[in-house]
C-alpha cells in the first residue's frame with residue numbers, strides 16, 4: 001500500500017467528462033489498496049475568467065479580495081470531483097485550503113506555505129476515503145484566504161506530500177513528462193525518464209513551464225519524489241528526484257529557451273567601487289529580477305555595465321536608471337529586447353569538460369552570434385538575437401545528441 005498525492009491541472013478537470021475520468025482513475029487506485037490525496041486546479045480557463053471579471057470592476061482590485069475571488073475556482077472543482085466520486089460509489093471528502101490547515105504567510109497573490117497539519121486528512125485516508133484538496137490556496141495567521149501564485153496547485157500538492165510523508169507526488173497534466181527541449185521546436189525531443197531536482201529547477205526557471213518553480217524547490221528541500229505524467233494517456237512520465245537516485249546520468253539533460261529577456265546597458269560609467277551596487281540597487285528596489293550581468297574592461301576609467309531583465313520590466317528599468325545616469329555622469333542607458341536566452345542544462349557538466357566548446361562551436365557553424373554568456377555548475381546560457389531561437393535550439397539539441 002502506498003500513499004500518493006495526485007494533482008490534476010486545469011485541463012485535466014476541464015469538463016464534467018474529465019472530472020468523471022479522474023474519479024474513475026483514482027477509484028481504481030484505491031481499489032488496489034492505495035491511499036490517495038487529490039489536489040485540483042480550477043477548471044481550465046476559470047482563473048483567467050475570474051481575474052478578468054475583477055479587472056472589469058476595478059483596475060487595481062484589493063489583493064485580499066482578489067484572493068477571495070480566485071480561490072473559488074478550485075472550490076468548485078473539489079466539490080464537483082467529490083460528487084463524481086459519490087456517484088461512482090466511492091467515499092471522498094473535499095477540503096478547502098483552510099480546512100486542510102494550509103497555513104501561509106500573508107502575501108496575497110503569491111503566498112508561501114509555512115505549515116500544514118495533516119491529521120484530519122490522514123484520519124479520512126485511514127477510513128478509506130479519498131481526500132480532495134483545493135490547490136493554490138491557504139489561509140494566513142489571521143484566517144484571510146491567500147493564494148500561492150499562478151500554477152500554485154503544484155506547490156500545494158508537493159507541500160501536502162511532504163506533510164503526509166507520501167510515497168510520491170504525481171502531477172497529472174496535459175503533457176506526458178519533461179522533455180529534452182520544446183517538442184514544438186524539435187519534434188525529435190525526448191521525454192526524460194528521470195531528472196534531478198537541481199536540473200529541474202534550472203529547466204523550470206529557464207522556461208520549461210511544466211511545474212511551478214516553487215513546487216520543485218519544495219520537493220527538493222523535503223526530498224519528495226515528484227512525477228510529471230499525462231492525465232490523458234498511460235505512461236511513466238518523468239520522475240524528478242535526488243541526484244543520487246538517478247541511474248545512468250546523461251551529461252546534458254535539456255536545452256531551454258526564453259524569449260522574454262531584455263538587455264540594459266549603462267554606457268560610460270566610472271569604473272569605481274560601488275557602481276554595480278548602485279545600478280543594480282535601483283533595479284532591485286523595483287523588485288525587478290536581474291539575470292545575467294556583464295561589466296566590460298574599462299577604458300580611461302570608464303566602462304559599460306550590461307545586465308538582463310524580463311522584457312516586461314525593460315521600460316521601467318530604463319526609467320529608474322535615467323536619474324542615476326545623470327548623477328554618475330555616465331554616457332547613457334540603452335536597452336534592447338530583441339533577445340533570446342538559450343541554455344544547456346545538465347549535472348554531468350560538473351565532471352565533463354568541453355561542453356561550452358561544443359556549444360559555441362555548434363552555434364558559430366550556423367552563424368549565430370553570441371552576445372552574452374553566463375555559466376553555473378550545471379548550466380551554460382547565452383543570449384542571441386531572437387530570430388535565431390529555433391535554429392539555436394535545434395542546433396544544440398543535435399550537437400549534444402539529445403534525440404538518442
Ligand code: ASP
Pocket residue numbers: 009010041042047048073135136149150151152153154
Ligand atoms: N488555478 C490556478 C492557476 O490557474 C492555480 C493552478 O492551476 O495551479 O494558476
Ligand code: MG
Pocket residue numbers: 009151154210211212
Ligand atoms: Mg500548471
